[in-house]
Amino acid sequence: MANTIEPELPLQYPFPLGDGGALPPLTAWAQRAKPVCPVRLPSGITAWMLTRKDDVARMLADNRFSRDLAEPGSPRMVGEDLTSVDDAIFNLDPPRHGRVRQVLSGWFTRRAVQRHRPLIARHARRLLDAMADGPNPVDLIEAYTAGLPLDAMGELMGVPPELADECRRVYPMSLDLSSTPDAVAKETDAAKQFIAKLVAARRADPLPDTPVHALLEASRQGVITESEMFGTVFLIFVTSFDPLVAPLTTGPMILMAHRRQLDECLADSSLWPKAVEEVLRYFHNGGLGFPRIAREDVEFDGTVIRRGDAVVVPMQAVTWDPRHYRNPEKFNIHRATDGSATFGAGPHYCLGSQLARIVLQEAISALFQRFPTLDLAVSERELPWDPNRMFTRPMQLPVTW
Amino acid sequence: MFTLEWLAERSSHHDHVLVGLSPQNGRYKPEYIRSLIFWLQPRFRSIDVVIPGFEAAYTLVAAGHPPAQAVHRARRAYRQLHNPAVRALSDLGVPDPARHVTSWTRLHANAAYRASLSRSRKAYLTDRRIRAACRAMTAEVVGNAADGGSVTPCDIDIAVRYVIAEIPLLTDGPSLFEADRSVFVYHRPTPLVAAIADGSSILRAAPGQTWAVVGQEEANHGEHDRTGTPAAIPVSAR
Numbered sequence: 001m002a003n004t005i006e007p008e009l010p011l012q013y014p015f016p017l018g019d020g021g022a023l024p025p026l027t028a029w030a031q032r033a034k035p036v037c038p039v040r041l042p043s044g045i046t047a048w049m050l051t052r053k054d055d056v057a058r059m060l061a062d063n064r065f066s067r068d069l070a071e072p073g074s075p076r077m078v079g080e081d082l083t084s085v086d087d088a089i090f091n092l093d094p095p096r097h098g099r100v101r102q103v104l105s106g107w108f109t110r111r112a113v114q115r116h117r118p119l120i121a122r123h124a125r126r127l128l129d130a131m132a133d134g135p136n137p138v139d140l141i142e143a144y145t146a147g148l149p150l151d152a153m154g155e156l157m158g159v160p161p162e163l164a165d166e167c168r169r170v171y172p173m174s175l176d177l178s179s180t181p182d183a184v185a186k187e188t189d190a191a192k193q194f195i196a197k198l199v200a201a202r203r204a205d206p207l208p209d210t211p212v213h214a215l216l217e218a219s220r221q222g223v224i225t226e227s228e229m230f231g232t233v234f235l236i237f238v239t240s241f242d243p244l245v246a247p248l249t250t251g252p253m254i255l256m257a258h259r260r261q262l263d264e265c266l267a268d269s270s271l272w273p274k275a276v277e278e279v280l281r282y283f284h285n286g287g288l289g290f291p292r293i294a295r296e297d298v299e300f301d302g303t304v305i306r307r308g309d310a311v312v313v314p315m316q317a318v319t320w321d322p323r324h325y326r327n328p329e330k331f332n333i334h335r336a337t338d339g340s341a342t343f344g345a346g347p348h349y350c351l352g353s354q355l356a357r358i359v360l361q362e363a364i365s366a367l368f369q370r371f372p373t374l375d376l377a378v379s380e381r382e383l384p385w386d387p388n389r390m391f392t393r394p395m396q397l398p399v400t401w
Numbered sequence: 402m403f404t405l406e407w408l409a410e411r412s413s414h415h416d417h418v419l420v421g422l423s424p425q426n427g428r429y430k431p432e433y434i435r436s437l438i439f440w441l442q443p444r445f446r447s448i449d450v451v452i453p454g455f456e457a458a459y460t461l462v463a464a465g466h467p468p469a470q471a472v473h474r475a476r477r478a479y480r481q482l483h484n485p486a487v488r489a490l491s492d493l494g495v496p497d498p499a500r501h502v503t504s505w506t507r508l509h510a511n512a513a514y515r516a517s518l519s520r521s522r523k524a525y526l527t528d529r530r531i532r533a534a535c536r537a538m539t540a541e542v543v544g545n546a547a548d549g550g551s552v553t554p555c556d557i558d559i560a561v562r563y564v565i566a567e568i569p570l571l572t573d574g575p576s577l578f579e580a581d582r583s584v585f586v587y588h589r590p591t592p593l594v595a596a597i598a599d600g601s602s603i604l605r606a607a608p609g610q611t612w613a614v615v616g617q618e619e620a621n622h623g624e625h626d627r628t629g630t631p632a633a634i635p636v637s638a639r
Contacts, residue, residue, distance in 0.1 A: 135459065135462070135559055135562070136468040137458055137468060174512075377455040377476075378476065378506050382479075382506050383507075384508065386512065388512065395515065396509040398454065398455035400472040401468070
């Protein structure tokens with residue numbers, strides 16, 4: 001967007017995407033000119049959008065902004081989505097949030113998740129074997145990036161075989177911003193029904209060393225309520241699938257478009273974690289995050305956010321903030337900065353950030369080690385990005401080798 | 402110099418026209434594309450042009466070309482169809498002409514296309530008539546690409562993705578291009594359109610979807626096809 005053109009406020013979300021998944025021009029404009037910017041969400045409500053890293057970090061760590069949106073009538077992106085699920089960890093404020101998080105945090109530490117690398121590598125290998133035997137060219141999403149989270153995370157989360165088909169029907173959820181509130185509510189209900197069956201199955205047939213088991217045990221012992229257990233199982237399932245498909249797709253895409261850096265990774269495998277960090281920095285896996293509500297009046301950059309107002313954050317703006325990232329539009333695996341900021345800040349910092357990292361490291365390195373000549377089968381400009389998807393990515397990634 | 406033969410005359414309209422360009426037919430040279438668009442555009446309220454995506458490479462792979470070479474040719478063919486179409490629309494004064502020339506790959510950004518493609522794949526797997534039409538059309542395309550060589554069921558399994566990916570354009574033009582009525586225009590009738598249009602398959606055309614065959618009165622295209630140099634993908638007819 002030219003600097004001289006002032007867009008009409010409030011901005012209408014979803015915004016047109018940036019080329020190849022770059023920061024949307026309207027987000028970049030807001031960061032430059034309107035750091036506290038009114039945005040009309042698809043649901044019709046108007047929220048304040050923060051886009052500067054320092055403002056976002058301050059807001060996310062500030063208890064005056066609540067995550068509790070389970071009450072009917074709370075601000076929504078479209079309709080009754082995952083933020084409407086009672087007592088899910090995502091929707092809890094401190095101190096309840098800390099109590100539920102404590103049940104899971106041991107399973108998700110940096111050290112604890114390392115033991116899952118062989119499982120992820122095994123599923124990656126199996127899918128890549130099938131891809132090698134299948135058509136060439138192929139849509140990488142269909143052949144690999146959509147299936148891997150379903151298979152690997154499905155096993156890690158303990159989806160019983162009799163529910164595997166239903167799991168594949170429910171996830172990834174579309175989380176479609178052009179959807180109607182009714183359709184969103186229906187999608188949420190279908191996922192709740194699946195989770196109810198999963199909880200029943202794992203109560204009858206416990207599977208230790210899974211987050212679901214930890215939550216069931218904590219509920220049995222009275223550490224968390226039944227409702228907190230159910231809502232949190234619901235949440236970890238949403239986050240196990242949908243948000244991973246986006247970086248599993250955009251990661252290979254941008255590496256193929258930066259062949260020299262890809263070749264460096266192939267020559268020196270210690271660079272794969274660096275490449276993953278830069279993928280995480282360059283693309284957040286979605287546009288605007290779900291709203292928070294101000295519990296009292298708070299001032300940011302001279303604008304007062306009133307009690308009851310909704311606040312939203314595009315995390316990609318944070319990792320493209322030129323005050324913190326030099327030439328943020330340049331994809332550079334050798335940056336000194338990592339991708340941590342994409343996972344948020346404060347008490348709701350993404351619980352699965354370390355697991356996401358090892359999934360991406362294992363999956364992306366396995367893909368290119370198996371197919372070192374992998375390349376896009378269409379021009380990068382032809383890739384179909386859908387601005388209405390909550391977790392933004394090309395909807396097809398044709399590749400050849 | 403062109404004629405438009407509607408599949409059902411009573412369904413003719415002037416709302417939206419969707420022009421399918423084929424990389425496998427020698428007639429789609431820059432001059433023909435320009436003339437066709439210049440002739441059609443003033444006759445309709447709006448116009449869009451569609452070009453096969455990466456699936457076009459499957460026909461060459463099935464015909465025995467190495468995948469990387471097939472993809473390279475398909476990409477070149479895409480450009481050779483895309484650029485004259487955009488230029489023609491631009492010269493006609495159509496605003497934002499590039500937005501009206503779309504590859505099947507780009508259509509995946511549209512949830513209506515994805516849903517329609519999913520229905521089309523299901524129809525291929527479950528409806529005998531749709532399956533037969535898809536396979537017959539695929540066999541012909543691959544046969545031409547193989548220069549008369551034999552086509553096996555395995556070859557058809559690979560390349561049928563190409564034909565299936567086009568089905569949403571034949572059934573759901575109105576929702577894909579936000580029109581009340583949309584006519585899909587191609588240079589010849591196909592068994593797939595016949596199977597959809599007569600209502601005997603599980604694939605249903607959306608309300609407002611129609612089809613027409615565009616003909617050229619002066620040129621002798623039968624001869625042209627046999628002797629002309631195809632656009633980029635070496636297939637003489639589809």
